[in-house]
Amino acid sequence: MNWMIAIPEIVLACCGMAILILCVFRKHDDGFQLASMLSVASLGITAMLVLSGTMGLGFHGMVVADRFSGFCRVVILIASALAVLLSLDHNQQPANASQKLARFEFPVLILFATIGMMIMVSASNLMTVYMGVELQSLSIYVLAAFARDTERSSEAGLKYFVLGALASGLLLYGISLVYGFAGTTSFGELAKSFANPASLSPGLIVGVVFVVAGLAFKSAAVPFHMWTPDVYEGAPTSVTAFMATAPKVAALALFSRVMVGPFGHLIASWQQLLVLISIASMLLSAFAAIGQSNIKRMLAYSSIGHVGYLLIGIAAGTEVGIRGVLIYLVTYVFMSAGIFACVLAMRRKGRSLERISDLAGLGRTDPALALALIIFLFSLAGIPPFSGFWAKYFIFIAAVEQGLWALAVLGMASSAVAAFYYIRIIKVMYFDPAEAAFDTRPMSLSVVAGASAIFTTFFFIFPAPLVSAAQAAAKVLFL
Amino acid sequence: MNQAGFPLLSMLTFLPLVGVAIIATTGGEERVVASNARWTALWTSLLTAILSLVLWAKFDMSVSGFQFTETAEWLPEWGISYRMGVDGISVLFVLLSTILTPICILASWESIQSRVREFMIAFLVLETMMVGMFCSLDFVLFYMFFEGVLIPMYLIIGIWGGPRRVYAAFKFFLYTLAGSLLMLLALLAMWHAAGTTDIVALMGHSFSRNMQTWLFLALFASFAVKVPMWPFHTWLPDAHVEAPTAGSVILAGVLLKMGAYGFLRFSLPMLPDASQYFAPFIFTLSVVAVIYTSLVALAQTDMKKLIAYSSVAHMGVVTIGIFTFNAQGISGALFQMLSHGVVSGALFLCVGVVYDRIHTREIARYGGLADRMPAYALAFMLFTMASVGLPGTAGFAGEVLVLVGSFKVSLWLAVLGGMGMILGAAYMLYLYRRVMFGKLEKLDLKGILDLSPREIAIFAPLVVLTIWMGVYPSSFTGFFEASVGHMVEHHQAALAAAVKLAGVVR
Numbered sequence: 001m002n003w004m005i006a007i008p009e010i011v012l013a014c015c016g017m018a019i020l021i022l023c024v025f026r027k028h029d030d031g032f033q034l035a036s037m038l039s040v041a042s043l044g045i046t047a048m049l050v051l052s053g054t055m056g057l058g059f060h061g062m063v064v065a066d067r068f069s070g071f072c073r074v075v076i077l078i079a080s081a082l083a084v085l086l087s088l089d090h091n092q093q094p095a096n097a098s099q100k101l102a103r104f105e106f107p108v109l110i111l112f113a114t115i116g117m118m119i120m121v122s123a124s125n126l127m128t129v130y131m132g133v134e135l136q137s138l139s140i141y142v143l144a145a146f147a148r149d150t151e152r153s154s155e156a157g158l159k160y161f162v163l164g165a166l167a168s169g170l171l172l173y174g175i176s177l178v179y180g181f182a183g184t185t186s187f188g189e190l191a192k193s194f195a196n197p198a199s200l201s202p203g204l205i206v207g208v209v210f211v212v213a214g215l216a217f218k219s220a221a222v223p224f225h226m227w228t229p230d231v232y233e234g235a236p237t238s239v240t241a242f243m244a245t246a247p248k249v250a251a252l253a254l255f256s257r258v259m260v261g262p263f264g265h266l267i268a269s270w271q272q273l274l275v276l277i278s279i280a281s282m283l284l285s286a287f288a289a290i291g292q293s294n295i296k297r298m299l300a301y302s303s304i305g306h307v308g309y310l311l312i313g314i315a316a317g318t319e320v321g322i323r324g325v326l327i328y329l330v331t332y333v334f335m336s337a338g339i340f341a342c343v344l345a346m347r348r349k350g351r352s353l354e355r356i357s358d359l360a361g362l363g364r365t366d367p368a369l370a371l372a373l374i375i376f377l378f379s380l381a382g383i384p385p386f387s388g389f390w391a392k393y394f395i396f397i398a399a400v401e402q403g404l405w406a407l408a409v410l411g412m413a414s415s416a417v418a419a420f421y422y423i424r425i426i427k428v429m430y431f432d433p434a435e436a437a438f439d440t441r442p443m444s445l446s447v448v449a450g451a452s453a454i455f456t457t458f459f460f461i462f463p464a465p466l467v468s469a470a471q472a473a474a475k476v477l478f479l
Numbered sequence: 480m481n482q483a484g485f486p487l488l489s490m491l492t493f494l495p496l497v498g499v500a501i502i503a504t505t506g507g508e509e510r511v512v513a514s515n516a517r518w519t520a521l522w523t524s525l526l527t528a529i530l531s532l533v534l535w536a537k538f539d540m541s542v543s544g545f546q547f548t549e550t551a552e553w554l555p556e557w558g559i560s561y562r563m564g565v566d567g568i569s570v571l572f573v574l575l576s577t578i579l580t581p582i583c584i585l586a587s588w589e590s591i592q593s594r595v596r597e598f599m600i601a602f603l604v605l606e607t608m609m610v611g612m613f614c615s616l617d618f619v620l621f622y623m624f625f626e627g628v629l630i631p632m633y634l635i636i637g638i639w640g641g642p643r644r645v646y647a648a649f650k651f652f653l654y655t656l657a658g659s660l661l662m663l664l665a666l667l668a669m670w671h672a673a674g675t676t677d678i679v680a681l682m683g684h685s686f687s688r689n690m691q692t693w694l695f696l697a698l699f700a701s702f703a704v705k706v707p708m709w710p711f712h713t714w715l716p717d718a719h720v721e722a723p724t725a726g727s728v729i730l731a732g733v734l735l736k737m738g739a740y741g742f743l744r745f746s747l748p749m750l751p752d753a754s755q756y757f758a759p760f761i762f763t764l765s766v767v768a769v770i771y772t773s774l775v776a777l778a779q780t781d782m783k784k785l786i787a788y789s790s791v792a793h794m795g796v797v798t799i800g801i802f803t804f805n806a807q808g809i810s811g812a813l814f815q816m817l818s819h820g821v822v823s824g825a826l827f828l829c830v831g832v833v834y835d836r837i838h839t840r841e842i843a844r845y846g847g848l849a850d851r852m853p854a855y856a857l858a859f860m861l862f863t864m865a866s867v868g869l870p871g872t873a874g875f876a877g878e879v880l881v882l883v884g885s886f887k888v889s890l891w892l893a894v895l896g897g898m899g900m901i902l903g904a905a906y907m908l909y910l911y912r913r914v915m916f917g918k919l920e921k922l923d924l925k926g927i928l929d930l931s932p933r934e935i936a937i938f939a940p941l942v943v944l945t946i947w948m949g950v951y952p953s954s955f956t957g958f959f960e961a962s963v964g965h966m967v968e969h970h971q972a973a974l975a976a977a978v979k980l981a982g983v984v985r
Contacts, residue, residue, distance in 0.1 A: 384623040
């Protein structure tokens with residue numbers, strides 16, 4: 001037993017429970033503010049532990065701490081911390097009081113989801129994978145339904161739960177099939193047994209397909225994307241902001257590790273499948289997002305498209321591809337956190353707004369917010385010099401290298417279409433006549449939006465450290 | 480270190496951003512902010528223009544390679560670095576950009592009244608992108624500037640444009656983006672094949688025949704939209720008509736040159752076989768552009784639209800010149816690009832002058848202006864003649880050189896390409912007659928004022944340039960003779976090598 005491997009997760013779990021107990025015993029207020037601050041602190045401490053932690057296998061090979069998991073865990077922790085910061089103000093708004101969002105369980109649930117995600121990215125056994133996925137999903141089901149007295153939130157939570165349970169079932173079924181045909185669930189053993197082509201059997205392929213389906217659901221790729229727009233729209237915006245960042249990192253990182261790790265030798269069997277999922281995600285998102293008038297729904301479709309781009313890197317199945325995925329995930333976390341900070345700032349007389357048309361004339365009424373949004377939108381559209389362009393650059397390199405030309409050309413075509421709905425928002429902000437100004441922004445949103453905007457804009461000057469780190473992280477999957 | 484002794488090209492590229500920072504940080508009353516923004520933008524762009532004269536003075540015309548080069552590490556392990564440099568082909572475009580920008584800022588001094596600060600910021604960012612694009616010697620860097628141009632231009636058309644500005648802005652953005660994304664794929668494929676994105680190294684790399692074909696098509700998608708070549712030109716009239724005057728000037732003067740520059744910088748030297756293979760295709764499109772869009776121009780009732788179509792026709796002549804692959808043709812194309820940059824920019828400014836006064840671009844709403852605006856009529860006449868290609872004006876040398884070059888390729892190409900000059904004379908003189916001559920009948924035209932001192936200051940440098948380029952063209956052709964000669968030699972050598980290789984295989 002190597003306990004040290006899981007120290008960050010253990011510490012975070014202890015912190016989560018300590019915060020829970022502490023706040024239960026507070027009588028005079030809801031404890032939301034305190035719990036949030038403590039959560040951010042524990043996320044920070046955990047990140048330190050991850051960075052200074054030991055490497056290797058632990059718990060009889062159930063979890064692994066390597067550079068890949070270290071990279072992903074740090075990104076997840078940052079994303080979760082940003083989500084807690086984003087929720088601070090939104091949940092305490094008087095206008096949202098009826099939704100009772102300002103409860104101390106909120107940050108604690110984010111912490112537990114984060115532990116689940118950390119387990120996902122450091123799993124080295126299919127059983128650990130399932131445990132991590134479930135811990136993460138269950139926490140997020142609750143978060144989606146957190147405004148339990150409102151219809152939309154409850155509907156979102158229920159929908160997410162039912163469909164998510166189905167996906168978990170698919171995943172588990174796939175795992176059991178793989179176990180049945182290969183006789184092991186350990187990543188290392190699986191990779192070893194698949195190295196021999198004679199071990200391939202139709203049942204095994206069916207199992208792999210089920211695992212892919214489960215993971216595609218968790219990362220919201222077409223055709224398992226149906227829940228995304230409804231859940232994004234229905235869940236409280238602070239929850240959507242969380243769902244759009246950290247869980248995406250965890251799901252895609254897990255996807256990468258499972259595909260190139262244990263199933264790496266089966267690439268001929270799953271590459272086509274991923275290419276298909278990726279193309280479908282990119283095209284569907286590009287066209288479906290055009291018709292949206294609710295910004296959260298539009299961002300949901302946009303996230304489906306970005307998962308499509310991320311899957312290009314996995315479909316390539318090479319070190320370059322995984323490096324691209326990791327770079328993309330980092331830039332995506334900042335773009336998403338930033339854009340949700342802007343969405344949370346859309347508020348008039350305390351009421352939150354979600355329609356794209358509410359942004360009309362923002363360029364005049366709030367130039368700073370409009371500038372931040374312009375940066376995020378151009379970046380999401382992949383226009384240089386913003387970080388979104390670099391993310392696409394490093395992903396498409398992988399496709400070109402592997403000669404996946406159909407994927408590359410269709411990806412480019414869909415990003416041209418997708419640019420339309422991003423610049424449409426810029427049109428609303430700058431070309432349309434102004435409406436009344438938004439309420440003054442709280443500090444926390446300005447900080448998150450500002451920091452993300454700075455990262456997104458100036459990433460191009462010093463890309464080397466991140467690219468090198470991603471390179472090092474991707475390398476360990478191919479040792 | 481380069482011959483300037485300091486990183487001249489980087490300074491030229493990023494100096495406008497200093498102006499942006501200053502403008503962005505000023506606050507206060509709106510009128511004060513607007514006036515500060517105008518003056519800061521003007522001084523920044525003037526300073527850049529003056530600094531760019533160092534380039535003019537210190538450029539060594541006898542060298543065919545890149546000068547004023549700068550290198551800095553960026554992503555060295557992946558073959559990407561920050562490389563800047565100019566050769567004879569790009570140096571004059573840098574100057575064109577730096578000189579047109581202050582003129583444009585002066586031209587929008589009074590016509591832009593709302594959100595002046597944002598306008599000036601967008602314009603200075605645009606200058607950075609343009610200069611950077613012509614200076615970059617790394618494909619990734621080039622791509623960043625090439626596509627980065629979209630952001631300020633989209634905003635300039637969309638915010639300060641005419642009634643159909645939203646449509647025009649979207650069309651401009653999406654057309655160009657769709658093209659450039661294919662170029663990005665070509666970039667990645669070239670990087671994969673050659674292991675570097677250094678433009679100089681890529682020029683030395685020989686890509687396989689089959690790959691060249693695909694790369695050429697991908698690059699063609701991007702550059703043909705930018706040039707624009709028929710039938711990818713439909714965004715241009717919309718963008719020109721709806722953009723504010725300064726936007727049209729930069730669009731016609733510099734942005735259209737980006738496509739042709741791309742052909743010269745990438746397609747020709749890097750993909751010689753494919754360029755040769757596709758030359759008849761390019762000639763066909765160009766000839767159609769020259770004749771068809773000239774005829775379309777003849778039928779226009781909107782002044783800006785007429786000049787926009789004439790731009791397409793003139794750029795058709797440029798693409799013919801580029802793909803003749805001989806020194807005359809390419810030199811002519813370069814000269815035509817420069818003269819078109821000055822002349823069509825000036826023509827759009829001329830339209831802007833009357834638009835600011837009467838607020839219409841309908842040709843039928845004018846007539847007899849020569850009576851009230853003699854100075855304006857003189858300037859307009861000069862630019863009309865230059866656009867027609869009258870000897871002694873800027874338009875002449877370029878067209879003649881291209882014709883000479885195309886004669887060497889085929890008689891018919893020269894004849895059909897030459898049609899453009901005849902038709903050009905027809906629509907430009909027809910325009911001039913309808914606007915300037917005739918009886919002064921319209922009431923609101925009777926009180927129209929001649930050029931103000933500010934407008935004279937705008938036109939003066941352009942008039943000087945137009946005559947200078949017409950009377951003494953060799954002070955401009957001298958810049959690119961060496962580079963063009965080298966490029967033609969390189970092209971012939973590459974073709975000869977390919978033929979030899981084919982012989983060996985056979």
